[in-house]
Amino acid sequence: QIRGIPGLLQRVIKATRALVDYKREHRLHKPEIHIHYTVTRHNVHLICDMVRLCDELGVDVVSFQYVTCSPQSAVDASVMDGKCVASDRYTVNDIDSLLLDEDGVKVFRSQFAALPETKNVVPVVNPISNLSDKSLLTGEFPVKRCMPVNYAIVIQPDGQATVCSQITGYSLGNVRESSIEQIWRGEARRQLRERLSRRMFPVCRNCCAFSSSLTMGQMFRIALGRRL
Template identity: 25%
Template sequence: MKNLSIIPTKNISRILHKAIKSPGFAIHSFYRRLLSYLTYRFGNGYSAPPETISFFLSYRCNLKCSMCGQWGEHGIYKDYAQDKLKQGLALGAIKKLMQEFSSFKPTITLFGGEPTLYKDWVSVVQIAKENGLRCNIVTNAVLLARYAGEMVKLGLDEIIFSLDGPRDIHDKIRGVKGTFDRAMEGFKLLKQFKKEQRKKKPLVTINATVNGDNYNRLSELIEIADEIGAYHLNIHHLLFLNKDICDRHNTFFKGTFGVSSPDWYGFVWAQLPQINPDILLQEFKKIRDIQSSAAVNFYPNFTDDEIKKYYTGWEFESESYSNRCLSPWMVAYIFPDGSVVPYHTMNYPMGNVNESSFNEIWNNARYRRFRQVLRKIKRFHVCSKGCTELYRY
C-alpha cells in the first residue's frame, strides 16, 4: 500500500500541522498532488502542472556551510566561472513566467545559493503575490534585518530559515562568525514589523540539518525556535554519498541520457560522517519530550533501525518509505540561466524559459522520456542518501 500513497504516512503529522495554519493552501496542494500522482500512474510521461516551482535566483552565497553540496568542502559551485556565478533571470522573464503560472497556482519557492543576493528578489515576491501565488523563501537570514519590513508588507507567505544550532555551533558550521547574531536580529525585527502591521505572515520554519558538529546538541534548537516564533522545526537528515555510488549513477545516466550528471559529486564524502546514531536518537527523544510552540518533524521520518543503518553504511534503502521518486511530476526547478531541470542537482535541462514557455517545456518529449525512465526504475543510485525529494511524496 505504501507504493500507492500520494502522501507518505510517515509525513502525515507534518502535513496536518501546515494544513491547520493554511487550510486553503492545504486543499489546493492536495488537489495538485492528486492530479500529478494520477499522471504518474497513468500519464506515460505526461504530467499535470507542478505543485511547486523553485526559482534558483542566484548561484552565489555569502556563507560556506561545511556540509553544503553547493559551497561546502566539496561543493560543485566553487568551480563555476565568474560569468556563470553572475547569471540571473531577467525580471521581465520572471514576470512573464508568473503570469503563466497564475493559471494553475503553484507554490513559488525562492532558492539559491542565497536568494537575497539576487538584486531584484523583493520584486520577484511582489510579482508572485500580484499573480495570486503563494511565495516562500529559503534563506540563511544573514540579510533578514535589511528586508524584514518589506517581507511583511509584501505578504511573503513563509521564511524557511537554515539553522544549525546555538551560536557557537551555527557560526562554526556556517563558516562566518556573527552569522547567528545577524539572523537573530533579523527575526527580532520581523516579529516587530508583524506586530506593528497586525500580520501573521510570513510564517517561520526552521530547517536544521544533522551533521557531525551538531547532532548531540539538536535539542537546543527548541529554545531558539520558540524565541523567533517559528511554527515549524524540521530536522533533516544529512545528505552524503561516496564516489562509488556517484560513479554508478553517472555511468547509468550518461548511458541513458547521453550526458554526465556531475552535480551529485558535491555530496561525496571520503568517509562516513562522524555521527553516533545512538546519541542522535537520544537527542531526538529529548526533542520529543520538550514542550514547544513549534511543531517538530524529523525528515525523512525514519525508524530508529533505519537511522542506525543510514549513518553506519553507504548503501541504504528505507523499509518504511516507498523508495520511488515522484518529484519530476510534482516540482520544477528553474536555474539562473533560465534552464528548467527535474532536480535541483541534475545537469540535464529540459528546456529554457528564455526560449520557450514553461508549459511547452513541462511536457515536451525530453521531459516525458525522463519521467518514463524514472517511472520504470523508480529512483537513481544517488537518491536514497543524496536527495530528500525521494521521501516527500
C-alpha cells in the same frame, strides 16, 4: 563551521527576530517563519537546543533533515543516454566526517526522545526520526520512487530547468527560451519520468527530498512509530 561564514548564526537569529517583531507589530499570520535544521555529526547533540531557540524566537515551524552526501561513485554511475546527469554539489571528500557514527546515532535517538514542550514553534520530526540506524550510518535513504518529477521542476540560475538539485546534468529546457508550460509538457520531461518510473539513479539513494517520495507503506510505518 560547516558553511565557513563567521557569525552566520547570529545574523540568522537577528533577522528572524526582526521578522517575528514585524509580524507581531502588524498582527500578521503570514509569512510562516520556518527554520530548517540539517543534522550532522557536528550538531546532533544540539537538536533539543535548536527547538528551544526556535520557540524562544517565536518561529512557527522547525523541521529537521539528515545531511545529504553523495559519494563520487554514485554521481559517476548516474547515467542517462550515455551521459552523467548527476551533480557533484553534494559530494564531499570525507563523508564520514558528517555522517553519524554509532555513538552519534544514540545521541540522535535520545535527542528526539527528549524534545522539549513548546509554546510557539511546531517541531516537524518525521520522517527523519523514523530513519533506520543503517540510513543514519550510511547516508542512504529508503527511496523507492521519485514523486517530485511528477509535480515540480527546479530552475537553475542560468535558466535551465531540471527535475531536482541533484540531477542537474539533464535539462528539461530553458525558461529563457521556452515557456514553463512547454517545458512541463515537453519530450525531455516525459522521457525522464519514464526513466525514473523504471529505475532511479544511484544518487537518488541520497535524495534530500526523500520525505516527499514516501510510499503509502512507508507513511503507514511512520504512523505506527516504526523505523523505515
